[in-house]
Every structure is written in structure tokens, then in C-alpha cells.
Amino acid sequence: MNRDIPEFSLQRMPIYLNYLRSLPDDGTCGYISSGAIAQALGFGEVLVRKDLAYTCCAGRPKVGYPRAELIAALENFLCVNDKKCAVLVGAGGLGSALLSYGGFAHYGIELACALDPDREKIGSLIGGKHVYSVDIMGEKCAECSATLAIIAVPAAAAQQTAEELVSAGIKAILNFAPVQINAGEDIKVINIDVAANLAILASML
Amino acid sequence: MNRDIPEFSLQRMPIYLNYLRSLPDDGTCGYISSGAIAQALGFGEVLVRKDLAYTCCAGRPKVGYPRAELIAALENFLCVNDKKCAVLVGAGGLGSALLSYGGFAHYGIELACALDPDREKIGSLIGGKHVYSVDIMGEKCAECSATLAIIAVPAAAAQQTAEELVSAGIKAILNFAPVQINAGEDIKVINIDVAANLAILASML
Numbered sequence: 001m002n003r004d005i006p007e008f009s010l011q012r013m014p015i016y017l018n019y020l021r022s023l024p025d026d027g028t029c030g031y032i033s034s035g036a037i038a039q040a041l042g043f044g045e046v047l048v049r050k051d052l053a054y055t056c057c058a059g060r061p062k063v064g065y066p067r068a069e070l071i072a073a074l075e076n077f078l079c080v081n082d083k084k085c086a087v088l089v090g091a092g093g094l095g096s097a098l099l100s101y102g103g104f105a106h107y108g109i110e111l112a113c114a115l116d117p118d119r120e121k122i123g124s125l126i127g128g129k130h131v132y133s134v135d136i137m138g139e140k141c142a143e144c145s146a147t148l149a150i151i152a153v154p155a156a157a158a159q160q161t162a163e164e165l166v167s168a169g170i171k172a173i174l175n176f177a178p179v180q181i182n183a184g185e186d187i188k189v190i191n192i193d194v195a196a197n198l199a200i201l202a203s204m205l
Numbered sequence: 206m207n208r209d210i211p212e213f214s215l216q217r218m219p220i221y222l223n224y225l226r227s228l229p230d231d232g233t234c235g236y237i238s239s240g241a242i243a244q245a246l247g248f249g250e251v252l253v254r255k256d257l258a259y260t261c262c263a264g265r266p267k268v269g270y271p272r273a274e275l276i277a278a279l280e281n282f283l284c285v286n287d288k289k290c291a292v293l294v295g296a297g298g299l300g301s302a303l304l305s306y307g308g309f310a311h312y313g314i315e316l317a318c319a320l321d322p323d324r325e326k327i328g329s330l331i332g333g334k335h336v337y338s339v340d341i342m343g344e345k346c347a348e349c350s351a352t353l354a355i356i357a358v359p360a361a362a363a364q365q366t367a368e369e370l371v372s373a374g375i376k377a378i379l380n381f382a383p384v385q386i387n388a389g390e391d392i393k394v395i396n397i398d399v400a401a402n403l404a405i406l407a408s409m410l
Contacts, residue, residue, distance in 0.1 A: 010405055010408065010409070011405060013405070013408075014398060014400075014401030014404055014405065015385060015396075015398075015401070018383060018384060018385075018398075018401070019385065022360075022384070040385075041385050042385065042387060077408065078404050078405075078407075078408045079404075079407055079408050080404070082407075084407050086403060092302075093301065093302035093305045093306070093332075094299070094302040094303075094306070096298065096302070097297075097298035097299040097301070097302045098299075098399065100298045101298070101299070101399065101400070103383055103398075103399065103400035104400045104403060106400060107400055107401070107403065107404035107407070108404075108407075109400070109403055109404065109407060127298075147407070147410060148403060148406060148407055150403070155227075171410050172406035172407065172409065172410055173406075174399070174402055174403050174406060178223060178308055179223060179227070180220060180223075180224065180245075180246050180247065182247060188406050188409045188410065190402050190405065190406055191220075192397060192399070192402065193219060193220075193223075193308075194303065194306065194308065194379070194397070195219075195306070195308035195309045195311060195312055195314070196219030196220070196223070196312070197379055197395050197397065198291060198309060198312065198314055198353060198355070198379050199219055199283050199284075199285070199312035199313075199314065200215055200216060200218070200219065200283075200395065201353060201377035201378075201379060201393050201395055202283075202284055202287075202289050202312070202313075202314060202352070202353055202377065203215070203218075203282065203283045203284050204215070204377065204393045205352060205376050205377055205393065
């Protein structure tokens with residue numbers, strides 16, 4: 001689903017959801033206008049209205065969006081209430097940090113376990129999550145019907161890891177290795193190259 | 206600089222550079238065509254040609270781009286040879302992983318030190334980098350003329366951290382806190398919300 005929405009609009013959906021969730025529950029924010037959202041997030045107001053139209057939550061003239069309904073619509077849009085399972089491959093520094101991070105639950109995602117080839121890590125608990133051998137990737141993905149995976153292995157191992165994940169039934173990959181992976185046409189991939197992002201910022205100065 | 210290039214083209218520049226650097230230096234890849242680059246990276250060939258035109262490295266008909274020259278042009282475009290200094294705020298799990306990551310040097314960026322409010326962390330070394338008190342942020346940024354910063358603090362502390370960084374002379378921020386920060390119009394910001402990216406992937410399935 002959600003294939004008919006422009007990629008950029010989709011990328012902003014969690015930002016709207018985070019912002020609306022962060023507002024006080026003291027009754028002062030029962031309704032919120034597109035203008036107020038736009039100002040708080042630094043987006044254009046027309047853009048905000050276009051984005052939120054994808055959620056099917058209608059704003060009311062001169063009043064704005066009912067906040068609770070808009071949150072529910074965004075949660076529905078992002079399938080927050082459908083529990084989804086993810087596995088992580090590569091329990092190094094970054095992988096360990098992600099295993100200890102609690103933010104995935106806000107989107108209905110359970111990071112179930114880690115997989116690593118290192119015998120010294122296998123059998124350990126990191127952030128309360130078990131680290132298993134990559135040799136039993138298929139079994140561990142099947143156990144929780146995982147469709148999502150995070151790759152946090154070195155660049156040289158990323159392509160093979162991606163192929164193994166796809167064989168294990170994974171449909172979408174968040175790749176932190178600083179290399180493009182070819183996972184196949186049907187597999188969704190988002191690459192996050194931290195150093196490249198810092199380089200992009202530097203080149204904009 | 207680099208303000209006249211579309212944001213998406215800019216985002217692909219490190220991908221081209223990474224790929225070209227990864228090819229073997231055995232003389233088999235002296236020239237490379239836009240088609241070969243496009244196929245390897247899963248981009249369209251016209252897109253590759255348009256992107257690379259921004260680097261001022263000219264491809265030769267039926268031969269392609271001279272690889273060494275194209276690498277040099279991409280490095281020049283991304284200012285890899287201008288040494289730049291970055292500081293990191295928040296030496297928790299993610300911050301510690303980034304302090305131990307060696308990938309910044311590939312773009313001419315030195316991650317100089319970390320800043321943290323936690324007395325137990327202040328004075329320690331993480332990934333060979335000193336952790337200082339956030340109270341001396343201005344001094345530490347001035348010491349290395351830092352223009353770049355990474356925010357890896359909890360969401361509630363991100364906005365104040367951003368404002369302090371801007372006061373300390375920082376011009377561009379890579380923000381890992383899952384919240385939008387308002388750093389001012391002249392400050393470049395890229396937000397990386399890991400959980401949100403996984404949620405976006407999930408919603409595309």
C-alpha cells in the first residue's frame with residue numbers, strides 16, 4: 001500500500017505524527033490548523049495540506065484538524081497498529097545502539113533479535129535482544145514472520161547479507177552499510193550513509 | 206556552494222564517489238560509461254549523465270568517463286580535500302558508535318570530539334575521541350573551527366542543543382534525535398530518524 005503517494009510526502013508522515021503526539025494533552029490542542037503545523041515544522045502550508053490530504057482526515061474551515069483524529073489517521077496511514085517484526089544483522093557499535101533504542105515501538109515495529117557471524121557475540125544479549133548466528137537467519141526470520149530488516153554490517157558484507165535476508169523472506173531493508181545494495185526489484189530499500197550525509201551538509205556550506 | 210544543484214542530485218554524489226572508489230585499480234576500469242554506472246547503482250542512465258554533468262567532468266563518446274578524473278571531480282564537488290571539523294553532542298549508544306566510525310575521513314571530515322552533560326562520561330575516551338562537558342561547547346568548537354555537528358541526544362534535548370551549537374559557530378547539523386529542530390534559516394540541517402525510516406519502509410509493503 002501507500003504506493004500512490006509521492007516519496008517525499010511519505011517521508012514527512014512520521015514527522016507530522018511525531019509532532020502531533022508531542023503536543024500537550026491538556027485540551028489546548030484539540031484542533032490544530034495546517035498553518036500552525038507548517039510553522040512548527042518549517043514547511044509550507046500548502047505542502048502540509050497536500051500531505052495530510054493523503055490521510056483522509058479532513059480539516060475544518062477556520063478550525064483546523066481534530067488532533068486526535070489526525071493522529072489516528074496518520075497512525076493508520078503508517079500502519080502503526082499492525083504489529084511488524086524486524087531483525088537486525090550486524091551487532092557492532094551501530095547495531096548495538098539500535099538494539100538498545102526504544103523508538104521502533106512508536107511505529108508498531110518490534111526489533112526482535114540480532115544476527116551476527118561473530119562467535120563471541122552469538123548467545124549474548126544486547127539491549128535485551130538475543131544475538132543469534134547468521135547461519136540461522138531463515139529460522140529466526142520465520143519465527144516472528146519478519147518482513148523488515150536493518151543491515152549494520154561492514155560495506156563488504158552488505159550485498160551478501162541483503163541476498164540472505166531476501167531468501168529469508170525479508171521484504172524491506174534499512175541499510176546502514178555505506179554501499180548500494182541490489183536486493184531485487186520487489187524489495188524496498190532505504191540507504192542511510194551517515195558519513196555521506198555529513199559530506200552533503202559540508203558541501204552545502 | 207553547490208546550492209544550484211537539485212537536492213536529490215546532491216544526495217547521489219557520495220553514492221557515485223563510493224562506487225567509483227570501490228572499483229579495482231588493476232587498469233580494467235580506466236574508463237567507465239554512464240550506462241555501466243547506472244546499471245551498477247540501479248539508477249537511470251539519463252539521470253546519471255545529468256548528475257555527473259554537475260561535476261564538470263566530461264564523458265567521451267563511446268568510451269565513457271575517465272574514472273580517475275571523475276573521482277577527482279566528485280571529490281572536488283564534495284570538497285573532500287578541504288579538511289572540515291565536526292563535533293558530536295550526546296555520547297550515548299548511537300553517539301559512541303559514531304565516534305568509533307572511521308567513514309568520515311573518506312570525505313575529509315574529522316570528528317574531533319564529543320560533548321555530553323553526563324559527568325560519568327566527561328573525561329573519557331570513546332573511539333579514541335575525548336568526551337568534554339557541554340558547558341565548554343563554544344571553546345571546543347572554536348579550537349578546531351568546527352562548522353559541522355552531529356546531534357545524538359534524546360528528543361527533548363535536541364532543540365536546545367541545536368541552539369547552543371549555532372551559538373558556538375556551527376553551520377550545519379546532522380540530527381539523529383527523532384524531532385524536527387529549528388536551527389535558523391542559515392543553518393543546514395539533515396534529520397535522520399531511524400525508526401521513522403523503518404516505519405516508512407513498512408508502510409510501503
